[in-house]
Amino acid sequence: MKLDYAFPPRGRKLERIRAFLAGLSLDWDDTIEQTVCLLEDDNIVATGSLRQNVLMCIGVDPTLQGEGLTATIITELIKLAMEAGKLHLFLFTRPDNHKIFTSLGFYPVAETGDVLLLENRRDGIRRFVQSLEQPSTHGVIASAVVNCNPFTNGHLYLIEKAAGECALLHLFVLSEDRSAFPAQVRLQLVRENTAHLPNVVVHPTADYLISSATFPDYFLKDKAKTSQVNCELDLIIFARYFAQPMGITRRYVGSEPDCTTTAAYNRQMKKLLPPMGIEVVEIPRHEIEGQAVSASRVRALLQEGRLKDIRPLVPPATFAYLERMTLHG
Amino acid sequence: MELKKAGISGTLESSDVMITLEPGNGGIEIELTSSVEKQFGDAIRKEITSTLTSLGVTNARVTAVDKGALDCVIRARVKAAACRAAEVEYAWGGGSQ
Numbered sequence: 001m002k003l004d005y006a007f008p009p010r011g012r013k014l015e016r017i018r019a020f021l022a023g024l025s026l027d028w029d030d031t032i033e034q035t036v037c038l039l040e041d042d043n044i045v046a047t048g049s050l051r052q053n054v055l056m057c058i059g060v061d062p063t064l065q066g067e068g069l070t071a072t073i074i075t076e077l078i079k080l081a082m083e084a085g086k087l088h089l090f091l092f093t094r095p096d097n098h099k100i101f102t103s104l105g106f107y108p109v110a111e112t113g114d115v116l117l118l119e120n121r122r123d124g125i126r127r128f129v130q131s132l133e134q135p136s137t138h139g140v141i142a143s144a145v146v147n148c149n150p151f152t153n154g155h156l157y158l159i160e161k162a163a164g165e166c167a168l169l170h171l172f173v174l175s176e177d178r179s180a181f182p183a184q185v186r187l188q189l190v191r192e193n194t195a196h197l198p199n200v201v202v203h204p205t206a207d208y209l210i211s212s213a214t215f216p217d218y219f220l221k222d223k224a225k226t227s228q229v230n231c232e233l234d235l236i237i238f239a240r241y242f243a244q245p246m247g248i249t250r251r252y253v254g255s256e257p258d259c260t261t262t263a264a265y266n267r268q269m270k271k272l273l274p275p276m277g278i279e280v281v282e283i284p285r286h287e288i289e290g291q292a293v294s295a296s297r298v299r300a301l302l303q304e305g306r307l308k309d310i311r312p313l314v315p316p317a318t319f320a321y322l323e324r325m326t327l328h329g
Numbered sequence: 330m331e332l333k334k335a336g337i338s339g340t341l342e343s344s345d346v347m348i349t350l351e352p353g354n355g356g357i358e359i360e361l362t363s364s365v366e367k368q369f370g371d372a373i374r375k376e377i378t379s380t381l382t383s384l385g386v387t388n389a390r391v392t393a394v395d396k397g398a399l400d401c402v403i404r405a406r407v408k409a410a411a412c413r414a415a416e417v418e419y420a421w422g423g424g425s426q
Binding site: 079 | 341392394
């Protein structure tokens, strides 16, 4: 048997992998970046793929199951991820495959009816949430999950309004580096721009909320035409691992007039979170001169080099950063 | 030797062990997954710790996924992972560092 790599597969090779997966009732995923196949006499007998730090589309020829081929595929995928500097890994599979992957060092995080998400750190998510700053308080503990790409006056408006309505506001800033502004910068700007609010605590999300693992569609916004989004896993994780232990009973979101993916996510949130004990409060977009303030507008203006027009849309800390960034290329 | 980055060695195949080492700050912490954990968990941990100690590694986060590896395999994998993590040449057969 020999190993075959593709970054990602295209053309005829892709057709063959699709057909192999289809035979196992598995769907190919167009977001895949790297694929490994085991070939015997030029036929695929096992395969697995990687998107960022997520292992997926793992399948073995049913007649060869129990021969350790999954272990070979997973070993290769872990090494590819390591080479890209990714240590904290997630894996998607069907819930009934749970035993194979736990024996390979993966631990269950959450599951829906047809998909199970595992990670390669024992109690990784529990330990992460335990490590977060959680000041004790009396009254409503609320939260918001934000990307802030970059932080605008729209974010400030939502956060100030939310913070004014609760005793404590946990702000989670997406950690995944797939946005125009790096995660470290986004987190730092959120900290600076909310420093004046004593009841706001800012946290990273370490890939556990709105990430490639929990909600991949989020990063395909520009491509996604559909209003159906796969965010059930993300919301289950939020409710079980974050809200419950942290005492969060409310989640704030900004209304979304433009982006269909975010609008669909908001709809799902309103449907799935209340039964799990979390109230969802939607705050209308902040407008300046009749136009909604959005990070995408700031990015568009930045691209056109119209720094001056950005000034009214962002707080001073963000503007100072953008200015420095433009000066130093 | 001092670990500078993450280092990985071994496979998940039968009779092998996959060792991932990361720089740590609280001594040697081991997270072990093994099908023979009950019978040999302590022995495997001891083997990993003594190999790291002999290499002069005092702080490390170790993730070990064991598929029934023999002691000599565990030692070799730990040593290779440590050399990668410390960015030093692997001294095959050299015994010490």
